[in-house]
Amino acid sequence: GAVVSQHPSWVICKSGTSVKIECRSLDFQATTMFWYRQFPKQSLMLMATSNEGSKATYEQGVEKDKFLINHASLTLSTLTVTSAHPEDSSFYICSATGQPQETQYFGPGTRLLVL
Amino acid sequence: DAKTTQPPSMDCAEGRAANLPCNHSTISGNEYVYWYRQIHSQGPQYIIHGLKNNETNEMASLIITEDRKSSTLILPHATLRDTAVYYCIVRVFTSGTYKYIFGTGTRLKVLA
Numbered sequence: 001g002a003v004v005s006q007h008p009s010w011v012i013c014k015s016g017t018s019v020k021i022e023c024r025s026l027d028f029q030a031t032t033m034f035w036y037r038q039f040p041k042q043s044l045m046l047m048a049t050s051n052e053g054s055k056a057t058y059e060q061g062v063e064k065d066k067f068l069i070n071h072a073s074l075t076l077s078t079l080t081v082t083s084a085h086p087e088d089s090s091f092y093i094c095s096a097t098g099q100p101q102e103t104q105y106f107g108p109g110t111r112l113l114v115l
Numbered sequence: 116d117a118k119t120t121q122p123p124s125m126d127c128a129e130g131r132a133a134n135l136p137c138n139h140s141t142i143s144g145n146e147y148v149y150w151y152r153q154i155h156s157q158g159p160q161y162i163i164h165g166l167k168n169n170e171t172n173e174m175a176s177l178i179i180t181e182d183r184k185s186s187t188l189i190l191p192h193a194t195l196r197d198t199a200v201y202y203c204i205v206r207v208f209t210s211g212t213y214k215y216i217f218g219t220g221t222r223l224k225v226l227a
Contacts, residue, residue: 004158006158032212034215036217043117043202043217043218043220044159044202044217045217046214046215046217051212057210057212093159095158095159095215097213102213103149103161103164106151106158107158108157108158109156109158111156
């Protein structure tokens with residue numbers, strides 16, 4: 001199957017700082033990328049959908065000014081958690097799909113801990 | 116809201132078939148059923164998907180009822196490495212994009 005990578009795999013930061021997470025499709029062009037968040041012992045929650053070259057679409061309840069998403073190329077999307085707080089600590093997972101939109105392939109996830 | 120319901124947990128003996136059920140009674144005619152699994156602290160892994168015909172690949176088989184209101188994922192010979200949370204997802208088209216809405220999944224434990 002298609003390969004999606006994320007970097008970093010884990011990050012610890014101080015409260016108030018910003019953190020950038022990268023998501024790359026390694027062997028296919030990702031026209032659409034998705035960002036999910038997962039709290040311990042819970043399911044994945046979709047945060048936003050991004051299409052290459054256009055603004056991301058955020059799910060209800062997700063603050064677009066806090067979670068900045070950029071999908072500048074067909075192989076890279078970034079999620080920036082701005083002014084992170086301890087309640088933002090979570091497991092962030094991206095996925096990518098090619099054209100036509102079919103199966104989503106998920107990255108390995110990034111664990112964020114905000115102190 | 117998720118369009119699927121699954122039992123929260125199941126056990127299966129190693130070497131036996133694991134049959135994981137999923138209800139999706141509100142599925143629309145053109146919505147696919149996808150199955151993924153998530154091993155602890157990793158991203159979900161794609162297993163299989165289907166629309167209305169039964170499907171089989173090297174990992175599993177997917178049986179979809181004729182009315183499409185439910186499906187079953189079959190792992191033919193479960194191993195300890197199949198212990199994971201299994202998600203049944205109906206892919207929906209909304210806001211111009213196909214999206215997955217994850218339910219709570221089934222935690223499968225394969226026993227030695």
